[in-house]
Amino acid sequence: MASTSPEQRPQDASTRASSRASRKSLTLDLSSLPALQPPTPATNTLLITNLQDLSVFQPDNLQTIKGLIAKTAMIHTWAPLKSFRRILVSFYTISDAIAVRSIWDGEAILGERCRVYFGQHTPVDVSPKDTHLALPDAGKLFFISPPPSPPHDWEQIVEGAPNKQVHADDLAAALAQLHHHKISADSPISPVEGRSPGGFSAASGRQTRSRSSTLIFHPEDHGGSPNLPCVMVDDMTDDGPLDDMSISPMDVDTKPIMAHTSRPPVELMSDA
Known part of the structure; x- marks a missing residue:
């Protein structure tokens, strides 16, 4: 039997105490884990997904799969969705959907393992009139084209003639108050600058x-x-031809204004 020296016993005891203390200080941080997602509640609708082989959606293969599922529960609706690689199927009760999912979830269909999930609940007790699109509100029937028959008490209103009033009321009243005033010759105020009475322009020397x-x-x-x-x-x-009627404003020689554009201020490096 091997014996240990007295000097070695305290050292082993201190090592065991330190290892025991280190175990107590170890903790596991679970704050980075995502929140727990509750499972999807069971409904009467199943989504058979991961049908990657397009031959599954051939009519004979779909009929075979539908017949196998119908052996477990009676099918309410059957909708193969080829573009989404899945089949949407609903049943009359939730228990039937649970039984079908327990059988088909994880089964291989043409070499691919399918997954079956619960979808949105499909109402079963629907009256035939609710399966069609409802008519719009009776007050908005005239917004569709072509409009339907008018209501029973509707009467056609004779529309009036187009509006013959060209000007506004206030402008028409102001124009009706206009009247001619004679301007005295000795008045120091000229009514029109640079124009003599009778429509003769002093600047151009011709009648306007x-x-x-x-x-x-x-x-x-x-x-x-x-x-x-x-x-x-x-x-x-325009009452009649005048001498200047044949003169177009485009024929008048107008010289362009040669305006000098000043240079913007520039700060040179030497002035900085």
Whole structure:
């Protein structure tokens, strides 16, 4: 029998005590784990997924699979979805769906292991009238094209003629109050700058198209201050040919304004 020296016993005891303390300090952090997802509640609808082989969706193969499932429970609806690689099938009771899922979940169909999940509940007790699209509200039937027959008490209203009033009421009232005023020759205020009475322009030396003028606001009626404007309405109606009617505004020689564009300020490196 081997014996240990007295000097070695305290060292072994301290090693065991430190290892025991290290075990107590070890903890497992589960905060990074995702939240627990509750299982999907059982319904009367099953989704048979992972049908990657497109030959499953051939009519004879679908009929075989449907017949095998019908041996377990009576099928309510059967909808193969080829583009989604799955089959949607519903039953009359939830217990029938649970029994079919327990048999077909994990089974191999043409070499591929299928997975069966519960889908959204499918109502079974539906009246035949609820299987069709309901009619829209009776108050909005005229929004569809072509509209249906009008309501029983509906009467056609004779529409009036198009609106013959061209101007607004306030503008028509202001135009009706216009009247001609004679301008005295000794008045210090000229009604139109640079134009003589009779429609003759002093700047161009030729007759303009103006036929008559109606004075709306005259400064002499309000104190005669030369700072007040003079408002007039010129009748530009074409009564007949004039000398300047053949002159187009595009024919007048207009020289472009050669304006000098100043250079923007530039900060040079030497000035910085």
